Each structure stands twice: as C-alpha cells, then as structure tokens.
Amino acid sequence: MRLGYHRRRVAWFGAGLSQSKRFAAQERLPQAELARIRRQRLDRLLDHAREHSAFYRERFPPGPVALERIPVLEKAEMMERFDDLVTDPGLRRDRLLEWIDTRRRDEFFEDRYRVMTTSGSSGRKGLFVYDRAGWAAIGGQFLRGSAWMGLRPAIPRRRLAMLGGASLTHMSSQGAATLRVGVHKVLGLAATLPVDEQVAALNRFQPQFLNAYPSVVLRLAEEQEAGRLRLSLTAMSTSSELRTPDMTERIAAAFGVVPFDFYATTEGLFGYECERHDGIHLFDTASVVENVDEDGRPVPPGTPGTRVLVTNLHNLVQPIVRLAVSDVLTLHPEPCACGRSLVRAAAIEGRRDDALSLPARGGGTVTVLPAQFSVITRDRAVREFQVRQEPGGLRVLVVPCAGAGPDLEQRIGAAVGQAMDDLGADAPVLVERRDELARRGGKLQIVVARPPEG
Numbered sequence: 001m002r003l004g005y006h007r008r009r010v011a012w013f014g015a016g017l018s019q020s021k022r023f024a025a026q027e028r029l030p031q032a033e034l035a036r037i038r039r040q041r042l043d044r045l046l047d048h049a050r051e052h053s054a055f056y057r058e059r060f061p062p063g064p065v066a067l068e069r070i071p072v073l074e075k076a077e078m079m080e081r082f083d084d085l086v087t088d089p090g091l092r093r094d095r096l097l098e099w100i101d102t103r104r105r106d107e108f109f110e111d112r113y114r115v116m117t118t119s120g121s122s123g124r125k126g127l128f129v130y131d132r133a134g135w136a137a138i139g140g141q142f143l144r145g146s147a148w149m150g151l152r153p154a155i156p157r158r159r160l161a162m163l164g165g166a167s168l169t170h171m172s173s174q175g176a177a178t179l180r181v182g183v184h185k186v187l188g189l190a191a192t193l194p195v196d197e198q199v200a201a202l203n204r205f206q207p208q209f210l211n212a213y214p215s216v217v218l219r220l221a222e223e224q225e226a227g228r229l230r231l232s233l234t235a236m237s238t239s240s241e242l243r244t245p246d247m248t249e250r251i252a253a254a255f256g257v258v259p260f261d262f263y264a265t266t267e268g269l270f271g272y273e274c275e276r277h278d279g280i281h282l283f284d285t286a287s288v289v290e291n292v293d294e295d296g297r298p299v300p301p302g303t304p305g306t307r308v309l310v311t312n313l314h315n316l317v318q319p320i321v322r323l324a325v326s327d328v329l330t331l332h333p334e335p336c337a338c339g340r341s342l343v344r345a346a347a348i349e350g351r352r353d354d355a356l357s358l359p360a361r362g363g364g365t366v367t368v369l370p371a372q373f374s375v376i377t378r379d380r381a382v383r384e385f386q387v388r389q390e391p392g393g394l395r396v397l398v399v400p401c402a403g404a405g406p407d408l409e410q411r412i413g414a415a416v417g418q419a420m421d422d423l424g425a426d427a428p429v430l431v432e433r434r435d436e437l438a439r440r441g442g443k444l445q446i447v448v449a450r451p452p453e454g
C-alpha cells in the first residue's frame with residue numbers, strides 16, 4: 001500500500017513540474033493574453049461547477065456569466081454547504097474531518113485526494129480537497145516561485161532546510177511531503193524546537209537554502225552573528241508573518257542574502273518575490289484575484305483592500321469561486337522592472353483579524369495594521385514581540401536580545417506611543433519583557449486583536 005503512496009507522490013510531483021513550465025511560459029505574456037487564458041479556464045470551471053455541484057447550480061444560471069455577478073462565498077458558508085459544493089459525492093465533510101484528524105502520517109484520501117484544513121485566527125476551520133490536477137497547480141506555483149529564488153532541481157541535489165512545525169493537516173506539511181520525492185535533500189525542523197537544537201541540526205545539515213517564518217530567521221540571524229550558527233546560504237525565503245524592512249536588513253546583514261518573501265493560501269493562491277524584491281507577484285493565471293473593499297467593490301491599485309476574493313481556476317473537485325480571504329492587499333499600480341506581467345502586491349498585511357480597531361482621539365475608531373508596529377523591529381535590542389489589544393489599551397510583549405539594556409521597556413513604550421499618536425489613536429501602551437512568546441503551529445502571531453464584544 002505504501003508503495004502505491006510513493007508512486008503516486010512521484011507522479012503528482014511530475015504533474016506539478018509540468019504545470020510549473022506552463023506557468024513559466026505565461027508569466028511575461030501581454031495582459032490581454034493573460035486575460036484570455038484566465039477567461040478560458042474560468043468558463044471551464046464554471047461549466048464544471050454548474051454541472052456537478054448542487055450548490056453552484058443555485059448560484060448562477062447556465063450560459064456565460066460575469067464573475068462579478070456571482071455572490072461572494074464566505075468560508076462559513078463553504079463549510080456549511082460543503083457536501084453540496086464538492087463535485088464528487090464521495091466527499092463528505094464530517095467524514096473527511098474525522099479522517100484527517102486520525103492521520104499519523106502523510107496520506108492520500110482514497111488514493112486520489114489531498115485533504116487539508118486551515119485553523120484561521122477566528123477559530124473557524126476550513127476544509128480543502130485537491131485532486132491531482134488541482135494539486136499540480138499548487139506544486140506548479142511553488143516550483144515556479146522557487147525557480148525565481150534560484151532553487152531549481154540540480155545535481156548534486158540542493159540542500160533545503162524548512163523550519164515549520166505545522167500539523168500534518170496543514171498545507172505546508174503536505175507541500176513538504178510532495179517535495180520529498182528526492183529532488184532536493186530536505187531537512188524539516190519544528191520552529192518550536194529550542195534554538196540551540198535548531199542551530200546544531202542546521203550546522204550538521206549545512207543547507208544552501210533556508211525557509212522559515214521571519215521571526216524564526218531573525219532569531220537564527222542572531223546565532224549566525226554570534227558565530228554559533230555557521231551557514232553559507234545561497235538563498236532563503238520567509239512567509240506567513242510580518243517582515244518589516246528593518247527585519248530584512250538584519251537578516252541580510254547576518255546571512256549575506258536578501259530573503260525572498262512569499263505568500264501561500266490553502267485556497268490555492270500563491271505569490272513570490274522576484275529578484276527585484278519589490279512586491280510579491282501573484283500567480284493570477286492560476287487564480288482570479290479580486291481585491292475588494294468592505295462592500296465587495298473592487299479597489300484600485302495603490303489602495304489597500306479589505307479582503308481578497310479568490311477563484312481557483314484549477315480545483316474542479318472543490319470549486320472555489322469568489323471565496324473571501326481575509327488578507328489586506330495593496331496592488332502595485334506599476335509593472336515590475338523584471339518584466340513579468342503577473343499582478344504584483346506592494347504589500348500584504350497579515351490576516352484581517354490581526355488589524356486593530358482602536359479608539360480615535362476625539363471619537364470614532366482608527367484601523368492599525370501590523371506593519372505599523374515596525375517601530376518595534378527597528379530596535380536592535382528586540383528579538384521578537386507581540387502586541388495584544390486589551391480593554392485599557394495595548395500590551396506589548398518583548399523578548400530582548402542578549403545584552404539589551406534596562407531601558408528597553410521605556411524606549412519601546414515611547415516609540416509605540418508616538419506611532420499610535422501619529423495615527424490619531426488613543427491607546428495607552430504598556431511594555432513587558434518576556435523570555436519567550438507562545439507560538440501557534442510554530443507561527444508567531446504579531447498582533448492579537450481583542451475579540452469583539454457580545
């Protein structure tokens with residue numbers, strides 16, 4: 001049985017590799033040509049959804065339909081109507097959730113599906129199923145983005161270290177399992193492992209390529225600078241957490257390479273920085289990306305949206321049409337100097353749940369995004385931090401670097417206080433020193449909003 005698993009994994013990897021070549025051929029095409037490819041795929045997706053999904057049959061009539069006329073799909077609704085939404089009647093939500101909870105190792109569901117869940121900061125679980133073609137588009141985006149970073153399959157094989165720690169049901173674990181077919185040498189380490197154990201394992205493995213959350217890389221940068229970690233990297237990548245320009249600078253100074261940032265969603269939308277490091281190119285040939293405001297109206301480039309509506313053009317088994325993803329994107333108004341015509345996000349803020357709504361001086365509220373706390377990462381004595389919204393204001397938890405002076409709390413408090421003041425927010429700031437911060441799935445939540453009352 002395990003033999004079947006390995007063969008399937010190799011075959012699925014091959015499908016991803018072929019898809020990555022198609023994405024490569026598309027990435028510099030003129031906009032009109034990209035729009036044509038997108039429309040063709042969209043028509044195929046909508047036809048398939050209407051024919052095989054009771055849920056989508058209710059949502060749009062037969063014949064050509066403008067995407068903007070189809071109602072926005074909320075994650076809660078997708079979960080409630082999951083059994084009607086999928087196009088294979090053998091896929092039942094409760095059974096899948098039960099199946100995935102009892103896995104002890106990487107496996108395919110009924111030998112033909114990858115199944116994963118998302119937790120979501122709001123605690124609402126999401127369930128996603130991919131068949132081979134749908135997963136090939138995920139692998140294709142990953143492989144294409146990796147090629148931009150200089151990580152291509154090679155002989156001798158490249159040594160790749162990935163610090164994650166997410167559960168088996170998380171997309172990153174299944175992505176790593178897909179990758180572990182012998183193309184690269186892969187070392188997987190838990191981000192939650194004590195730092196001296198991470199350092200020892202990395203020194204032994206000597207990766208050429210490192211991928212981790214920014215806060216984890218920042219901690220390793222300190223070890224590298226102190227001479228305890230001795231890595232000679234050709235490239236590295238970060239994702240999923242806030243990375244401010246100051247953090248990038250500290251990481252680049254320690255390792256001698258500028259980290260590539262990337263964006264990955266379980267819904268199927270991926271994006272990577274190119275060699276210009278000037279925003280993240282989203283694979284908008286694999287998904288339709290709609291950046292919208294609170295009322296679902298399109299937001300022009302240069303303006304932050306409220307959420308992103310994702311339509312996955314390759315997942316026919318669980319059609320995702322205009323699914324609302326709570327990320328705050330600002331699209332770049334100008335084309336990138338690299339010549340790629342894929343849409344570029346100038347900024348991607350953390351999940352919307354991490355944006356704070358603070359009382360404004362003189363009434364009303366002010367929205368504060370995670371990046372606005374970059375005043376904290378600018379301080380070289382800060383290793384990592386977390387901002388927690390509390391009834392009386394903000395509590396900032398700070399883990400200091402070795403040798404941080406006694407005035408750290410006062411300095412951070414003044415800097416954050418000034419930043420909030422500049423934004424017009426009325427929020428007293430309290431700073432506390434900690435030895436470590438709690439992580440979820442290895443990931444550090446930088447900003448924790450207070451749940452709305454009632």
Ligand SMILES: [Zn+2]
Nearest residue numbers: 274276336338
């Ligand atoms: Zn570019």
